[in-house]
Amino acid sequence: MRFSQDFIEKVSEANNLVDLISQYTQLKPSGSGLMGRCPFPDHAEKTASFSVSETKQVYHCFGCHKSGNMFSFLRDYQGMNFPEAVEYLANRASIPIPAPENDDPNRDQLADKKKALLKVNKVAADYFSDQLKRVSNDHPVKKYIASRGLTQEVIETFGIGYAIAEWDGLERHLQGKQISMTLAEEARLVKARNGKPGYFDLFRDRLMFPIFSPMGEPIAFGGRYLEKKETEPKYLNSPETPVFIKGKVLYGLSQTAKYIRSEDMALIVEGYMDLVSLYQAGIRNSVATMGTALTPDHGRMLKRMTKNVVALFDGDSAGMEAAERSLPILLAADLYPKGLTLPNNMDPDDYVKKYGAEALKIELERAPDLFVMILARWMEGYRGDASEKVKLADKLKPLYEVIPDQRLRDLYLAEAAQKMSVTLPWLRQAVGLQSSGPVYSQNRPGISRTVQPSMQPQNANPTPPAAVSDSAEGGKISLKGASKAEVMLLGLVLKSRANFERFVNEKVLDYIAHTGVKKILEKASDVYRQDLNKFDKLTSLLVSYVDHPELLFVAEPTPDGDPGFDEEKEMKLLGDCFKRVRDNFLRDQAKQLAQELKSEPSSEKLEQIMKAHRDRLSLNKG
Template identity: 85%
Template structure:
């Protein structure tokens, strides 16, 4: 669902970033803001370096340089998409979602039904959790948990519960909460009895794993039997409902998204226990597919957090067939997939129990490209006969057609040609690729990766030798290639209204050379001029538009009112930035005119150069 900017701002203003972040780390007043230890799992620190501005509604870590606003925190820490974050914050502030048009009345009814189903699932999750707590220590479910080595922390993190053996335990509980059985049946928690009145529970005598949405709401359940029973599946999953579609959900993502982002790697496993076991062993950047094949929607979800994935497969034929099915899906999602099969038919849970998590981490680092792994399987017994080469090319063709990154595709082509002992031009032709262009003339744009510049490299006068071709990449304004002076100017100008007013009064915008920095300052100036009271929210607004939001924050944590704040030093730093930006602008103008003058002599150009030199001398004297 698309939201208007007015609705987004209303939701943002109704929530407090401090309240959200305080759920994950303790914040204490420090000068004009708050400080605490960084909550992100890849930044373990002993001293507080994580700053939150309640006034500006932004956060910035002076240790790991993560920055953002409400929406970026929910994205990076909870794995929510932007629409999910808006909906979550709207619900948290009791703001009704936008009223639908008449044509959308059915969608509105469906939305109301989903809310009811989520409430029923939450009641069921609480019920299962309570039954596990009440079970005596010698109960089979407690013995099973002990045998699997699950800690209380992990049980609470994943909301693990227990479904009683009784036929109607959950039914009676939901009735006591005035839940209509028709709704419980639609949630696939109970089922109507044949030729009898009443219902019976779908989940009985099972260890229960709630399946959560990105917003942390129970949308379905998976239940594992404690002892093998005849004609009973080992795992019983909720059938699909209006709130649960297996192909669009990855188990554990709500709990593990922050680790996937921090590690920049997602490990894909097949079941609940594998994920929970790895999480407890300290490998927490994991998701599970719940016994279903990977889907394009799974690929899109993973790409929101990382492009790097390692899929763990069973070493049997079924596992390798699953690997083959997943490869084109992961490649089509513009991911970099690797594959790993564990020895002796072991699953991840068995492996970490026998060899430990460090051994598995070593195996993960050695995992080959999934493409290479599948190609090796397809080439088992390969003799290089002409017919074999043609058949293998036919198998490879749909794979190459699925790869949007033409650079990766060309590398895989070269790899396959070498292993098949064929010429690269022949293989290109055999799979329908001409030159280095798109497969079968499909106009697939090349997908690029933004190289992040090091904020500590280079001087204020230096820029990378390459020109920045576009200030917008992936829908974001790029700061790649900006000079140190302009990046420092950006942070200082947004730091306080006094600094911003000086920037506006100096008419410095025309002297900003970098297209991305200029776009940000133009946007900030437009918003500020429309409503002076919006200055405090400028940084929070701009975070969503920038590829590297850390540059919106001044390098020092000291702000006005902080013990370490030095107003005179900051004023001098700002003036130095103004001067350096103007110097760079005038220098670049002079160089350009000098080149033009060399190619086409002109008294006007010569006069312009002389004026620029006079301005540079005047600037240095000032």
């Protein structure tokens, strides 16, 4: 759902970033803002380096350099996309969600129904959690939990509970809370008795796993039996409801999104207990499919957090069939899927208990591309007969058709051509693809893996203006290639109104060479001229529009965690930045004019070069 800019601003004004982040780390006043330990899981620190500005509504970690506003925090820490973050913050501030134009007239009624169902699920989740606390230590559910080695911290993190064996335990509890049984039945928590008045609980004598939305709301449940029962499934899952569509939900994502982002990899497992056991063992970047097949919606959800996924499958035929079904979905989502099967049909919990979490981490790092794994299975007993080559090409064709990244597709083509002992042009034609340039492949024994290019470090040297051809990458303003002086100036100018006023009064904008930096400062100037009071929130707006938001911040904390402030030093530093930016601009201008003068002599250009040199000389004397 798309929200208007006015609504987004209304939601932003009604929420406070300090209140939001204070749920995850303790913040203390320091200088003009607040400081605390970084809440992100990939940054373990002993001294506080995480700064939050209540005035500007932005955060920045001087240790790991994560920066952003309340929307980016919910994205990176909770795994929410932008509409989900807006909706979460709107609900948090009790702001009604606007109805889209030309919307279904029954939308308000459906929205009210969803809120009511979420309320029922919350009551049920609290009930199941309380029942687990009430049972004695020698109860079978407590013995089962002990056998799996689950700690109280993990139980609380995932809201694990217990549905008692009685037929109407939850039903009586809901009745006591004045909750309509019709609504409870619609939430798939109770069911009407056949031919008799009243209702009975759907979940009985089961270990309960609440399923949460990205916004942390319980939307459904999964229940595991404690003792094997021939007439009942091992896991009983909530049927779909208006708030729960299984193909659009990944179990554990609410708790693990921040680890997936920090690790830049998602491990896909099959069920609740697999995920919880891995979390307990310290492997926390996992999601579970709840026993159902992966869907395109699952792929899109993962793509928001990382492109790197490892799917963990059972080693039996059912597991390999699941791997085959998953591959085109993960490839179509523009992900880099790898596959892993554990030996002797072990589940993740068994493997970790026998070999340890570090051993599993090593296996995950070694996992081959899922494409290569599936290709190897399809080629079991392959003899290279002509008919086999044609049949295999037909099986590969649907995979190549869905890969959006042409580079990855070409590498997979080369991989398959080499293993099938066919020429690359033949395979390309056999799967219905047009030529897209040369592909180089080395002969390698055993299972091979596609090497993905790593990100190149940002060039520390200043880039001439002519080299910056486009300031927007992926819809964002790019700061790549900006000189150190311009980056320092940008952070200082956005730091305070006083600094920005000096920047405007000294007309430094005309000397900014980098397209991206100039675009940001032009936007800041527009905001400053239109409404002085909006300037304080400007940085919060800008972090969503730049590719490196950490460059909008300049202050470094002292060892005790207090950034401190020295006005005289800051004014001198700002003046030095102005001077350096002007000098760089005039130097590059003179160089460019000199190049033009060689090909097209002109007295006017010569005079411009001399003026640039005189201005530089005057600037350095000053």
